Amino acid sequence: MLVFLLRRLTQSVFVLIAMMVVVFFGVFMIGNPVDILISPDAPPAEIEATMARFGFDQPVHIQFLKFVGNALQGDLGRSFVHGESAVSLILSYMPATLELAMLGLIFSVAIGVPLGVYAGYKADRWQGRAIMTGSIFGFSLPNFWVGMLLILIFAVELQWLPSTGRGEAVEVLGLRLSIFTADGFQHMILPALTLALYKASLVTRLARAGTQEALMQDYVKFARAKGLSETRILMVHVLKNIMIPIITVLGLELGSMIAFAVVTETVFAWPGMGKLLIDSILTLDRPVIVAYLMMTVVIFIVINLIVDVVYTLLDPRVRVKGSAA
Amino acid sequence: MSVLDVRDLQTHFFTDAGVVKAVDKVSFSLGEGEVLGLVGESGSGKSVTGFSILRLVDAPGRVVGGQINFRGEDLAHLSDRGMRALRGNRIAMIFQDPMMTLNPVLRIETQMVEAVRAHDRVSHAAARDRAVQALAKVGIPSPEERLAAYPHQFSGGMRQRVAIAIALLNGPDLIVADEPTTALDVTIQSQILAEVQELARETGTALIWITHDLAVVAGLADKISVMYAGRIVESGPTDAVLAGPAHPYTQGLLGSIPGHGRRGERLTQIPGMAPNMARLPVGCAFAPRCTRATDACGAEAPSITDIGPGRALRCYHPTLPAEGVA
Numbered sequence: 001m002l003v004f005l006l007r008r009l010t011q012s013v014f015v016l017i018a019m020m021v022v023v024f025f026g027v028f029m030i031g032n033p034v035d036i037l038i039s040p041d042a043p044p045a046e047i048e049a050t051m052a053r054f055g056f057d058q059p060v061h062i063q064f065l066k067f068v069g070n071a072l073q074g075d076l077g078r079s080f081v082h083g084e085s086a087v088s089l090i091l092s093y094m095p096a097t098l099e100l101a102m103l104g105l106i107f108s109v110a111i112g113v114p115l116g117v118y119a120g121y122k123a124d125r126w127q128g129r130a131i132m133t134g135s136i137f138g139f140s141l142p143n144f145w146v147g148m149l150l151i152l153i154f155a156v157e158l159q160w161l162p163s164t165g166r167g168e169a170v171e172v173l174g175l176r177l178s179i180f181t182a183d184g185f186q187h188m189i190l191p192a193l194t195l196a197l198y199k200a201s202l203v204t205r206l207a208r209a210g211t212q213e214a215l216m217q218d219y220v221k222f223a224r225a226k227g228l229s230e231t232r233i234l235m236v237h238v239l240k241n242i243m244i245p246i247i248t249v250l251g252l253e254l255g256s257m258i259a260f261a262v263v264t265e266t267v268f269a270w271p272g273m274g275k276l277l278i279d280s281i282l283t284l285d286r287p288v289i290v291a292y293l294m295m296t297v298v299i300f301i302v303i304n305l306i307v308d309v310v311y312t313l314l315d316p317r318v319r320v321k322g323s324a325a
Numbered sequence: 326m327s328v329l330d331v332r333d334l335q336t337h338f339f340t341d342a343g344v345v346k347a348v349d350k351v352s353f354s355l356g357e358g359e360v361l362g363l364v365g366e367s368g369s370g371k372s373v374t375g376f377s378i379l380r381l382v383d384a385p386g387r388v389v390g391g392q393i394n395f396r397g398e399d400l401a402h403l404s405d406r407g408m409r410a411l412r413g414n415r416i417a418m419i420f421q422d423p424m425m426t427l428n429p430v431l432r433i434e435t436q437m438v439e440a441v442r443a444h445d446r447v448s449h450a451a452a453r454d455r456a457v458q459a460l461a462k463v464g465i466p467s468p469e470e471r472l473a474a475y476p477h478q479f480s481g482g483m484r485q486r487v488a489i490a491i492a493l494l495n496g497p498d499l500i501v502a503d504e505p506t507t508a509l510d511v512t513i514q515s516q517i518l519a520e521v522q523e524l525a526r527e528t529g530t531a532l533i534w535i536t537h538d539l540a541v542v543a544g545l546a547d548k549i550s551v552m553y554a555g556r557i558v559e560s561g562p563t564d565a566v567l568a569g570p571a572h573p574y575t576q577g578l579l580g581s582i583p584g585h586g587r588r589g590e591r592l593t594q595i596p597g598m599a600p601n602m603a604r605l606p607v608g609c610a611f612a613p614r615c616t617r618a619t620d621a622c623g624a625e626a627p628s629i630t631d632i633g634p635g636r637a638l639r640c641y642h643p644t645l646p647a648e649g650v651a
């Protein structure tokens with residue numbers, strides 16, 4: 001287990017380095033940062049002074065080395081717009097995105113697993129087919145469209161749920177979260193559903209495929225020969241087997257849910273990292289964009305690590321092999 | 326009263342290649358504590374017969390005819406709920422492949438306790454006690470600790486013992502054992518065989534022992550039914566059948582057992598291949614491989630005839646009584 005973790009950590013370092021190169025040079029290509037720092041009409045001397053202050057007059061490779069050096073100390077620059085450190089700026093927006101992604105994840109499991117298991121159980125019947133057809137919609141409908149449709153139905157027509165902002169938030173363990181207030185939770189439902197739809201379809205398909213496969217196994221037949229009820233067979237014997245791949249995939253998907261909640265956050269004016277990114281791109285706030293991308297990579301790496309560990313805990317076969325290694 | 330009385334059981338598979346009559350008018354009966362050896366080549370329909378009794382035949386298969394009377398009740402007309410109450414309780418089954426029968430992600434404890442509690446309203450602790458006793462009975466060392474283990478922590482032989490212990494949990498009247506030792510090596514095979522025999526005798530459990538190996542049932546079964554291409558071609562008391570096999574196929578099976586027949590004689594293999602079950606010949610299914618076959622054999626399938634006390638046969642030209650049949 002320890003060996004395995006060390007190996008994964010080493011791999012992660014290489015991924016981080018590669019990402020630094022890509023992000024730095026990629027962003028370096030777009031736009032001239034000085035334009036937003038200072039009016040292009042300003043006297044040349046002033047422009048040069050600004051360039052020197054931010055180090056933009058240096059050759060690219062020197063700038064890069066400085067960037068890496070600072071990054072290693074957790075400093076990814078200051079936002080040109082907010083004047084604040086880019087990292088802490090993003091961190092302050094992060095809880096909103098995290099709680100939204102978590103709720104979306106919970107929704108996608110709560111919707112996808114029962115539907116998928118049922119569809120697998122009734123694979124040849126109309127119920128199974130109907131669920132599968134439904135999941136195709138979940139896959140193909142664009143996020144913003146689903147979001148607007150939900151707003152139209154539940155916020156505008158029925159007026160059941162709010163459609164913009166975070167609602168009331170409370171401080172929990174130093175994080176400002178909406179999920180713990182009734183008002184905040186109501187504000188989360190529509191965006192979380194929007195975010196969950198695609199994943200729910202994915203989970204449905206995974207659960208269905210897994211269920212179909214599990215139902216053909218001897219251990220299910222043996223469970224039936226023991227006289228167990230179909231409910232017990234599905235809820236215990238089948239579910240425990242299919243949860244391993246589902247959790248693995250979902251864990252990996254959580255990363256993309258956090259990183260790319262951009263569209264959903266924009267539609268619902270949800271003040272999370274995604275919205276911050278869009279705003280920063282519009283204002284060419286380079287340090288924030290770079291910091292966002294770097295932190296996204298870190299989030300992915302951390303989540304993958306957690307998934308690997310959880311996976312070993314879930315599957316008794318892997319668990320033993322791992323501890324022997 | 327007989328524990329199980331199967332009459333003209335028919336189980337068909339409705340495949341794209343046609344209807345496969347995997348079990349075709351099979352009949353047999355078992356008394357209290359009796360052991361029946363169901364013998365036949367691979368694909369002859371032994372497992373499907375077993376699954377039919379428990380009503381566990383998977384699509385595209387279906388029991389299409391006959392009666393399965395268990396203690397006087399026809400299982401074919403029992404409700405799903407009633408059938409579930411019997412499974413694992415009055416009728417238990419042990420499967421062919423011990424590596425596949427236990428759920429890989431559930432502890433042995435879970436898999437045993439649930440089998441008890443599916444039928445008895447007892448506490449987890451009481452069910453656990455019963456599991457420990459059953460494991461001890463089948464020779465699992467330190468059963469108390471082994472309950473916490475997962476299937477992959479057991480060898481094949483041990484897993485099959487666990488499966489046997491699960492079958493014994495609720496003290497069934499009948500156990501269908503589907504080649505439970507075939508996947509194991511020879512020494513463990515004979516150990517388990519001896520143990521099961523003793524357990525069945527001890528508890529008065531009737532046993533259907535499915536195998537493709539006549540030698541296995543020779544010392545175990547009270548009576549034998551030999552299956553070929555979905556039909557029982559010969560049946561009778563074990564001693565009588567082994568001493569004087571009347572059907573050419575039974576003789577072929579006997580001839581392929583080492584140690585049976587005269588010393589120094591070559592082991593004979595039954596010539597030819599197992600038949601294509603989707604395309605059986607009109608007449609006797611064994612005709613293409615039979616040395617005694619005549620035109621009559623190919624024209625119409627032989628029906629069942631009695632050839633002595635408890636003995637029945639499907640063959641036009643059986644070995645004559647002078648050659649050993651009473």
Ligand SMILES: Nc1ncnc2c1ncn2[C@@H]1O[C@H](COP(=O)(O)OP(=O)(O)OP(=O)(O)O)[C@@H](O)[C@H]1O
Nearest residue numbers: 338340345347366367368369370371372373374602
């Ligand atoms: N799922 C299925 N679909 C179609 N045909 C099937 C199916 N399962 C079984 N059969 C048919 O039933 C016949 C009997 O199968 P069965 O498993 O009972 O054989 P068996 O005697 O147990 O053989 P083995 O010794 O290999 O276990 C097979 O030859 C096959 O033609």
Ligand code: SF4
Nearest residue numbers: 609612615622640641
């Ligand atoms: S009926 Fe004919 S072909 Fe069939 S086993 Fe008897 S002798 Fe052989």
Ligand SMILES: [Mg+2]
Nearest residue numbers: 371372421503
């Ligand atoms: Mg079989």
